[in-house]
Amino acid sequence: MTMADFDWKARFGPIINELAQDGLEHWANLLQQQLVHGFEDRPHGDLDRWQAALNRLPNIEQVEAQLNRTAITLNAPEPLPLAQQEQLEQGLRGLMPWRKGPFDFFGTYIDTEWRSDWKWERVAPYLSDLSGRRILDVGCGSGYHCWRMLGEGAGRVIGIDPGLLFMFQFFSVKDYLGDVAVDLLPIRMEDLPADLETFDTTFSMGVLYHRRSPLDHLLELKGTLRRGGELVLETLVVEGPEGFSLMPKDRYGQMRNVWFLPSCETLLRWLDRTGFRNARVVDVTETTTEEQRSTDWMRFNSLQDFLDPNDPSKTVEGYPGPLRATVIAEKP
Numbered sequence: 001m002t003m004a005d006f007d008w009k010a011r012f013g014p015i016i017n018e019l020a021q022d023g024l025e026h027w028a029n030l031l032q033q034q035l036v037h038g039f040e041d042r043p044h045g046d047l048d049r050w051q052a053a054l055n056r057l058p059n060i061e062q063v064e065a066q067l068n069r070t071a072i073t074l075n076a077p078e079p080l081p082l083a084q085q086e087q088l089e090q091g092l093r094g095l096m097p098w099r100k101g102p103f104d105f106f107g108t109y110i111d112t113e114w115r116s117d118w119k120w121e122r123v124a125p126y127l128s129d130l131s132g133r134r135i136l137d138v139g140c141g142s143g144y145h146c147w148r149m150l151g152e153g154a155g156r157v158i159g160i161d162p163g164l165l166f167m168f169q170f171f172s173v174k175d176y177l178g179d180v181a182v183d184l185l186p187i188r189m190e191d192l193p194a195d196l197e198t199f200d201t202t203f204s205m206g207v208l209y210h211r212r213s214p215l216d217h218l219l220e221l222k223g224t225l226r227r228g229g230e231l232v233l234e235t236l237v238v239e240g241p242e243g244f245s246l247m248p249k250d251r252y253g254q255m256r257n258v259w260f261l262p263s264c265e266t267l268l269r270w271l272d273r274t275g276f277r278n279a280r281v282v283d284v285t286e287t288t289t290e291e292q293r294s295t296d297w298m299r300f301n302s303l304q305d306f307l308d309p310n311d312p313s314k315t316v317e318g319y320p321g322p323l324r325a326t327v328i329a330e331k332p
Contacts, residue, residue, distance in 0.1 A: 006051045008039040011171075015158075015183045027193050034191055050168040053094025054175070058084040060106065063176040067151025070117045071104040072144060074176050080106050095169050097298040100141035103173065113298035115291045116144045119205065119234065123326050126282040128230050130154045133200035136224050139207040142169035143184050149203075150182050159184045160192070195223040205234035205326075210257050218274040225331040231276060236261045237284070237325040242269055246319065253306040253315045253322060264325050271329050279329035287322035 012035055019028040039047075058080070066073040080088065089108050092098075101112030131153035137146050140159030143166070149157045161167070161184065170184040189207070202224045204217070211217040221231055236258070238246045242265035252258035262270065264281050271279040289312075292303040303322070308314040313321050 005055075006039065006047050008035050012183075012185070014179075015185070022198075024196070024198065027196065030191075030193055031185065031187070034187055038186060044164050047164065050095060050165060053091050054168055054171055056087055056091030056094060057172060057175070058087045058091075060084075060176065065147075065173075065177055067147045071102040071109065072147045072173060073104040074106055074173070076106050092172065093297075095165065095172060097300060098142070098169065098295075099298055100144045100166075103144070105172075110297050111295040112142075112144075113292060113295060113302055116141075117148075118291050119324075120145060120148050122283045122285060123205075123232060123234065124148075124152070126326075126328055127152075127232065128201065130201065134158075134198065136160070136199040136202045138189055138202065138204040138221065140166075140184060140203075142166045143173065143182070145203065145205070146170075146182050146184065147173065150180065155181065157182045160187050160189065162186055162188050189217065189220055192220070192224065194220075197223065197226050199224050199229060200226060201230045201232065203232045203234075205232070208233065208235035209252075209259060209261055212259050214260050214262075215270055215274055218270060218276070222275060222331050227331060229331045231271075231329045231331065232326070233267075233271075233329070234324060234326045235267070237264055237267060237323055238320050239263060239323070240266070242266055248317065248319060251317055252319055253303070253317075254301070255306075264327075267325065267327060271327065275332065276329035277332050279327055281325055281327050283326040285324055287324055 016028045016032055060076050062077050064075045085108065088105055092105060092108060092110060098110050099113045100116045101110050103110040130149055132155040134156045135149050135154050137157065137159040140146055140161045143159050146157045146159040164186055167184055167186045174180065174182065202221050204221055208214050208217055225231065238261045240263035242263065245260045245262035245266050247260055248258055264284065268279050287303065289304045294300065294302040306316055307321060308316055315321060
């Protein structure tokens, strides 16, 4: 395998051209520069291995997808021969660990670490109709929620996440579906041009607490939205009055990069101060070891290892256990 086996120009050329044709030439040009830097100037050492795993996936024609059920499901016209089933599983296991899902590839079920479908079912009842909307999914992981958005009729979905393994997991689905209006860009939020003002809905789920400056993140999110656009924000919170937030001394649930866990009232104040309107908390749910856990497709430590074994209502560091809130707000 050589670096040439991953052809980033073929992968991302269509979305770069689309952005330019949609009047977003500045974003298209910037994105091309970022991809050159990421894949040519400083390539990732595991790209060859992940591309090899992707190449193992069998060629299957006339694939149909079901995008509005628990698992993102790909179906073939006929059951796969045993040799293809084995080839498929070998390729998919080469893309482990699978953290966000689940997925069902022609009968091979990927039981991911996270039951991302649970989060979607909590959020979906409160969304505006996604039909025809242009959507940005920040920190999209493997793209599970991007596919659910398309399944709800979205006109265009762009996910961003710098994790290159997530990108290959996304390709494992998209390569079977062909020219569909979903793309994953391997970039960070701060890599987007400021004040794009082009998306009808922007999702940021599981990102805010990883930001050193949560208010700047909210302002960046607002800049992606057109006037009247909708923000869907999901983040870790703690119980407490307005003005209260928890800043861990070092780690939270063994995670180093956790900065601020606000109370719900504080989060609403942050949204108000950053210029959003009609912000409302639509769901608050404790994360359990049924929703996040180790599986045969993600064999590393998971939530059960990050909680106090003597008091699972607390993290191993003694902080309140993970509580997640979903907030929806609009850009004036």
